[in-house]
Amino acid sequence: MPELPEVETVRAGLEPVLRGRCFVRVEQRRRDLRFPLPERFAERLTGRRVTRLGRRAKYILVHLDRGEVLAMHLGMTGRFIVSKPGVADGCTLGEFESEHGKDAKHDHLVFTMSGGAVVTYNDARRFGYMTLIPERALEQDAFFAGLGVEPLGDELTAAYLAKRALGKKVDLKAFLMDQRIIAGLGNIYVCEALFRAGLDPGKPAARLATKTGKPVPSAERLAAQIKAVLADAIRAGGSTLRDYKQADGSIGRFQNELSVYGREGGSCVKPGCRGSVRRKTQGGRSTFYCAVCQR
Protein backbone atom coordinates (compact mmCIF):
# COMPACT_ATOMS: atom_id res chain seq x y z
CA MET A 1 0.00 0.00 0.00
CA PRO A 2 2.50 2.57 -1.05
CA GLU A 3 1.34 6.10 -0.30
CA LEU A 4 3.37 9.24 -0.60
CA PRO A 5 5.98 8.43 2.09
CA GLU A 6 6.59 4.95 0.68
CA VAL A 7 6.80 6.23 -2.90
CA GLU A 8 9.20 8.95 -1.84
CA THR A 9 11.35 6.39 -0.03
CA VAL A 10 11.45 4.14 -3.09
CA ARG A 11 12.31 7.13 -5.28
CA ALA A 12 15.21 8.01 -3.03
CA GLY A 13 16.38 4.39 -3.07
CA LEU A 14 16.33 4.23 -6.85
CA GLU A 15 18.11 7.53 -7.30
CA PRO A 16 21.69 6.28 -6.84
CA VAL A 17 21.26 3.33 -9.18
CA LEU A 18 19.36 5.17 -11.92
CA ARG A 19 20.54 8.76 -11.98
CA GLY A 20 23.11 9.41 -14.66
CA ARG A 21 22.84 5.81 -15.88
CA CYS A 22 21.58 4.46 -19.18
CA PHE A 23 19.07 1.70 -19.77
CA VAL A 24 21.34 -0.93 -21.34
CA ARG A 25 18.70 -3.62 -21.60
CA VAL A 26 14.97 -3.64 -20.91
CA GLU A 27 13.20 -6.95 -20.55
CA GLN A 28 9.44 -6.67 -20.74
CA ARG A 29 7.72 -9.89 -19.72
CA ARG A 30 4.11 -8.82 -20.09
CA ARG A 31 2.15 -6.72 -22.50
CA ASP A 32 0.40 -4.93 -19.66
CA LEU A 33 0.40 -4.21 -15.96
CA ARG A 34 -2.83 -2.57 -14.90
CA PHE A 35 -2.94 -0.91 -18.31
CA PRO A 36 -1.13 -1.83 -21.51
CA LEU A 37 2.49 -0.72 -21.43
CA PRO A 38 3.35 1.93 -24.05
CA GLU A 39 3.97 0.94 -27.66
CA ARG A 40 7.59 -0.16 -28.21
CA PHE A 41 8.22 0.41 -24.50
CA ALA A 42 11.50 -1.49 -24.20
CA GLU A 43 12.81 -0.07 -27.45
CA ARG A 44 12.04 3.51 -26.44
CA LEU A 45 13.77 3.10 -23.06
CA THR A 46 16.86 1.30 -24.26
CA GLY A 47 19.85 3.60 -24.58
CA ARG A 48 18.15 6.49 -22.74
CA ARG A 49 20.02 8.18 -19.94
CA VAL A 50 18.30 9.12 -16.69
CA THR A 51 18.78 12.81 -15.98
CA ARG A 52 16.91 12.96 -12.66
CA LEU A 53 14.22 11.34 -10.53
CA GLY A 54 11.17 13.16 -9.26
CA ARG A 55 7.83 12.42 -7.68
CA ARG A 56 4.33 13.72 -8.21
CA ALA A 57 1.59 12.36 -5.96
CA LYS A 58 2.20 8.59 -5.85
CA TYR A 59 4.09 8.54 -9.14
CA ILE A 60 7.84 8.14 -9.45
CA LEU A 61 9.05 10.24 -12.38
CA VAL A 62 12.19 9.11 -14.18
CA HIS A 63 13.29 11.96 -16.42
CA LEU A 64 15.13 10.81 -19.51
CA ASP A 65 17.35 12.53 -22.02
CA ARG A 66 15.53 13.35 -25.26
CA GLY A 67 12.59 14.78 -23.37
CA GLU A 68 10.50 11.87 -22.18
CA VAL A 69 9.50 10.91 -18.64
CA LEU A 70 8.97 7.38 -17.42
CA ALA A 71 6.09 7.68 -14.94
CA MET A 72 5.63 4.72 -12.62
CA HIS A 73 2.82 4.00 -10.16
CA LEU A 74 3.30 1.15 -7.69
CA GLY A 75 -0.40 0.46 -7.21
CA MET A 76 -0.83 -1.85 -4.24
CA THR A 77 1.98 -4.34 -4.44
CA GLY A 78 4.49 -2.88 -6.90
CA ARG A 79 8.09 -2.89 -5.76
CA PHE A 80 11.58 -2.65 -7.11
CA ILE A 81 14.35 -5.07 -6.35
CA VAL A 82 17.84 -3.76 -6.98
CA SER A 83 20.61 -6.27 -7.52
CA LYS A 84 23.90 -6.58 -9.29
CA PRO A 85 24.91 -9.67 -11.23
CA GLY A 86 27.13 -11.81 -9.01
CA VAL A 87 26.57 -9.58 -6.02
CA ALA A 88 22.97 -10.54 -5.40
CA ASP A 89 21.73 -7.47 -3.69
CA GLY A 90 24.27 -7.17 -0.92
CA CYS A 91 23.12 -10.40 0.70
CA THR A 92 24.10 -13.95 -0.04
CA LEU A 93 22.64 -15.60 -3.10
CA GLY A 94 20.65 -17.94 -0.90
CA GLU A 95 19.09 -15.06 0.95
CA PHE A 96 18.27 -13.33 -2.28
CA GLU A 97 16.55 -16.36 -3.73
CA SER A 98 14.62 -17.28 -0.63
CA GLU A 99 13.45 -13.72 -0.29
CA HIS A 100 12.63 -13.13 -3.87
CA GLY A 101 12.55 -16.44 -5.71
CA LYS A 102 9.12 -17.45 -4.54
CA ASP A 103 7.34 -14.70 -6.39
CA ALA A 104 9.71 -14.27 -9.31
CA LYS A 105 6.72 -15.10 -11.48
CA HIS A 106 5.56 -11.56 -10.75
CA ASP A 107 8.78 -10.00 -12.02
CA HIS A 108 7.28 -8.11 -14.93
CA LEU A 109 10.10 -5.81 -16.00
CA VAL A 110 13.86 -6.11 -15.67
CA PHE A 111 15.98 -3.04 -16.31
CA THR A 112 19.72 -3.50 -16.71
CA MET A 113 21.51 -0.21 -16.17
CA SER A 114 24.93 0.97 -17.22
CA GLY A 115 27.12 0.48 -14.16
CA GLY A 116 25.74 -3.02 -13.69
CA ALA A 117 22.70 -2.56 -11.48
CA VAL A 118 19.69 -4.70 -12.34
CA VAL A 119 16.37 -3.19 -11.32
CA THR A 120 13.43 -5.60 -11.30
CA TYR A 121 9.83 -4.47 -11.05
CA ASN A 122 7.72 -7.03 -9.22
CA ASP A 123 3.97 -6.60 -8.75
CA ALA A 124 1.81 -9.53 -7.65
CA ARG A 125 -1.53 -7.79 -8.05
CA ARG A 126 -0.56 -5.70 -11.04
CA PHE A 127 -2.34 -2.59 -9.84
CA GLY A 128 0.76 -0.66 -10.79
CA TYR A 129 1.40 0.93 -14.16
CA MET A 130 4.04 2.65 -16.20
CA THR A 131 3.85 5.09 -19.04
CA LEU A 132 6.11 7.28 -21.15
CA ILE A 133 5.09 10.90 -21.46
CA PRO A 134 6.74 13.83 -23.23
CA GLU A 135 8.18 15.98 -20.47
CA ARG A 136 6.52 19.16 -21.70
CA ALA A 137 3.10 17.48 -21.75
CA LEU A 138 3.34 15.97 -18.27
CA GLU A 139 0.81 18.26 -16.63
CA GLN A 140 -1.66 17.73 -19.46
CA ASP A 141 -1.39 13.96 -19.38
CA ALA A 142 -4.58 12.18 -18.39
CA PHE A 143 -2.95 10.68 -15.29
CA PHE A 144 -1.69 14.05 -14.05
CA ALA A 145 -4.10 16.71 -15.25
CA GLY A 146 -6.65 16.29 -12.49
CA LEU A 147 -4.30 15.80 -9.55
CA GLY A 148 -4.69 18.04 -6.53
CA VAL A 149 -1.97 19.80 -4.56
CA GLU A 150 1.13 18.17 -3.13
CA PRO A 151 0.47 17.83 0.60
CA LEU A 152 4.03 18.75 1.56
CA GLY A 153 4.04 21.84 -0.63
CA ASP A 154 3.05 25.39 0.17
CA GLU A 155 -0.26 25.00 -1.64
CA LEU A 156 -1.77 22.81 1.05
CA THR A 157 -3.11 25.27 3.59
CA ALA A 158 -6.17 25.53 5.79
CA ALA A 159 -7.54 28.08 3.32
CA TYR A 160 -7.12 25.62 0.46
CA LEU A 161 -8.87 22.84 2.39
CA ALA A 162 -11.73 25.19 3.26
CA LYS A 163 -12.10 26.36 -0.32
CA ARG A 164 -12.23 22.81 -1.69
CA ALA A 165 -14.47 21.53 1.12
CA LEU A 166 -17.06 24.28 0.83
CA GLY A 167 -20.45 22.73 0.10
CA LYS A 168 -19.04 19.19 -0.10
CA LYS A 169 -21.33 16.53 1.31
CA VAL A 170 -18.71 13.78 1.35
CA ASP A 171 -17.21 12.84 4.68
CA LEU A 172 -13.71 13.88 5.66
CA LYS A 173 -12.30 10.44 4.94
CA ALA A 174 -13.44 10.45 1.31
CA PHE A 175 -12.49 14.09 0.92
CA LEU A 176 -8.89 13.44 1.93
CA MET A 177 -8.63 10.24 -0.10
CA ASP A 178 -9.67 12.11 -3.26
CA GLN A 179 -6.50 12.59 -5.32
CA ARG A 180 -8.11 15.57 -7.09
CA ILE A 181 -8.06 17.48 -3.81
CA ILE A 182 -4.77 16.34 -2.28
CA ALA A 183 -2.47 14.07 -4.28
CA GLY A 184 -0.60 11.35 -2.45
CA LEU A 185 -2.62 10.43 0.62
CA GLY A 186 -4.04 6.94 1.03
CA ASN A 187 -5.94 5.05 3.67
CA ILE A 188 -3.17 4.84 6.24
CA TYR A 189 -2.13 8.47 6.35
CA VAL A 190 -5.67 9.80 6.06
CA CYS A 191 -6.58 7.81 9.17
CA GLU A 192 -3.46 8.99 10.97
CA ALA A 193 -3.85 12.64 10.01
CA LEU A 194 -7.49 12.70 11.13
CA PHE A 195 -6.49 11.14 14.43
CA ARG A 196 -3.72 13.65 15.02
CA ALA A 197 -6.06 16.50 14.15
CA GLY A 198 -8.75 15.08 16.46
CA LEU A 199 -11.35 14.97 13.69
CA ASP A 200 -14.15 12.45 13.16
CA PRO A 201 -13.64 10.72 9.77
CA GLY A 202 -17.41 10.60 9.28
CA LYS A 203 -17.92 14.33 9.63
CA PRO A 204 -18.94 16.17 6.44
CA ALA A 205 -16.00 17.83 4.69
CA ALA A 206 -17.98 21.06 4.47
CA ARG A 207 -17.45 21.61 8.19
CA LEU A 208 -13.87 22.63 7.48
CA ALA A 209 -15.22 25.90 6.13
CA THR A 210 -17.47 28.69 7.27
CA LYS A 211 -20.44 29.61 5.08
CA THR A 212 -18.22 32.02 3.22
CA GLY A 213 -15.49 29.46 2.68
CA LYS A 214 -13.07 30.58 5.34
CA PRO A 215 -11.13 27.95 7.26
CA VAL A 216 -12.23 26.97 10.73
CA PRO A 217 -9.68 25.94 13.42
CA SER A 218 -10.04 22.24 12.59
CA ALA A 219 -8.91 22.99 9.03
CA GLU A 220 -5.77 24.56 10.43
CA ARG A 221 -5.09 21.49 12.55
CA LEU A 222 -5.79 19.16 9.66
CA ALA A 223 -3.45 20.89 7.21
CA ALA A 224 -0.67 20.91 9.80
CA GLN A 225 -1.14 17.29 10.82
CA ILE A 226 -1.25 15.98 7.25
CA LYS A 227 2.16 17.54 6.69
CA ALA A 228 3.48 16.33 10.04
CA VAL A 229 2.48 12.70 9.64
CA LEU A 230 3.86 12.51 6.11
CA ALA A 231 7.15 14.09 7.16
CA ASP A 232 7.43 11.69 10.12
CA ALA A 233 6.71 8.71 7.86
CA ILE A 234 9.27 9.73 5.25
CA ARG A 235 11.84 10.13 8.01
CA ALA A 236 11.08 6.55 9.10
CA GLY A 237 11.35 5.12 5.59
CA GLY A 238 7.62 4.57 5.21
CA SER A 239 5.33 1.93 6.71
CA THR A 240 5.70 -1.76 5.90
CA LEU A 241 2.43 -3.61 6.48
CA ARG A 242 2.19 -6.36 3.94
CA ASP A 243 3.95 -5.85 0.67
CA TYR A 244 5.89 -2.64 0.70
CA LYS A 245 9.66 -2.65 0.82
CA GLN A 246 12.29 -0.08 0.07
CA ALA A 247 14.30 -0.43 -3.11
CA ASP A 248 17.18 -2.00 -1.18
CA GLY A 249 14.86 -4.63 0.30
CA SER A 250 14.75 -3.16 3.78
CA ILE A 251 11.41 -2.47 5.41
CA GLY A 252 10.05 0.80 6.71
CA ARG A 253 9.77 1.66 10.38
CA PHE A 254 6.71 3.89 10.54
CA GLN A 255 4.29 0.99 11.08
CA ASN A 256 5.59 1.02 14.66
CA GLU A 257 4.50 4.61 15.08
CA LEU A 258 0.97 4.34 13.70
CA SER A 259 -1.56 5.65 16.20
CA VAL A 260 -4.76 4.12 14.85
CA TYR A 261 -4.25 2.29 11.56
CA GLY A 262 -4.40 -1.46 12.14
CA ARG A 263 -4.86 -1.00 15.90
CA GLU A 264 -8.51 -2.00 16.23
CA GLY A 265 -9.33 -2.68 19.88
CA GLY A 266 -6.15 -1.06 21.15
CA SER A 267 -6.31 1.81 23.58
CA CYS A 268 -6.14 5.34 22.28
CA VAL A 269 -2.61 6.71 22.45
CA LYS A 270 -3.70 10.27 23.09
CA PRO A 271 -2.62 11.23 26.63
CA GLY A 272 -5.59 11.29 28.96
CA CYS A 273 -8.00 9.72 26.46
CA ARG A 274 -9.79 6.61 27.74
CA GLY A 275 -11.09 5.61 24.33
CA SER A 276 -10.10 2.64 22.21
CA VAL A 277 -9.44 2.35 18.50
CA ARG A 278 -12.46 1.36 16.45
CA ARG A 279 -12.79 0.22 12.89
CA LYS A 280 -15.59 0.98 10.48
CA THR A 281 -16.04 0.80 6.73
CA GLN A 282 -16.22 3.96 4.65
CA GLY A 283 -16.38 3.72 0.89
CA GLY A 284 -15.49 0.06 1.08
CA ARG A 285 -12.29 0.80 3.01
CA SER A 286 -11.43 0.31 6.64
CA THR A 287 -11.29 3.46 8.73
CA PHE A 288 -9.51 3.34 12.09
CA TYR A 289 -10.34 6.04 14.63
CA CYS A 290 -10.95 6.89 18.26
CA ALA A 291 -14.60 7.79 18.78
CA VAL A 292 -13.78 9.58 22.03
CA CYS A 293 -11.19 12.14 20.97
CA GLN A 294 -12.04 12.47 17.27
CA ARG A 295 -15.06 14.73 17.07
Added chain:
DNA sequence: AAGAACTCCTGTTGGC
Protein backbone atom coordinates in the same frame (compact mmCIF):
# COMPACT_ATOMS: atom_id res chain seq x y z
C1' DA B 1 -22.52 16.76 -11.68
C1' DA B 2 -21.57 14.96 -7.36
C1' DG B 3 -21.11 10.95 -5.04
C1' DA B 4 -21.50 6.03 -4.51
C1' DA B 5 -20.68 1.53 -6.31
C1' DC B 6 -18.13 -1.47 -9.04
C1' DT B 7 -13.87 -3.32 -11.03
C1' DC B 8 -9.22 -4.97 -11.69
C1' DC B 9 -5.70 -8.58 -9.25
C1' DT B 10 -3.60 -12.42 -6.14
C1' DG B 11 -1.54 -13.52 -1.64
C1' DT B 12 -2.88 -13.92 3.09
C1' DT B 13 -5.90 -14.85 6.78
C1' DG B 14 -9.53 -16.84 9.49
C1' DG B 15 -13.34 -20.00 10.16
C1' DC B 16 -14.99 -24.67 9.96
Added chain:
DNA sequence: TGCCAACAGGAGTTCT
Protein backbone atom coordinates in the same frame (compact mmCIF):
# COMPACT_ATOMS: atom_id res chain seq x y z
C1' DT C 1 -5.04 -30.47 6.88
C1' DG C 2 -7.83 -28.65 3.23
C1' DC C 3 -11.17 -25.68 1.39
C1' DC C 4 -13.20 -21.35 0.67
C1' DA C 5 -14.90 -16.82 1.61
C1' DA C 6 -13.40 -12.50 3.13
C1' DC C 7 -10.06 -9.11 2.98
C1' DA C 8 -6.26 -5.96 1.61
C1' DG C 9 -6.95 -1.12 -1.48
C1' DG C 10 -5.37 2.80 -5.58
C1' DA C 11 -7.86 4.72 -8.78
C1' DG C 12 -10.24 4.47 -13.31
C1' DT C 13 -14.84 3.40 -14.91
C1' DT C 14 -19.67 3.06 -14.58
C1' DC C 15 -23.86 3.81 -12.18
C1' DT C 16 -27.52 6.63 -9.94
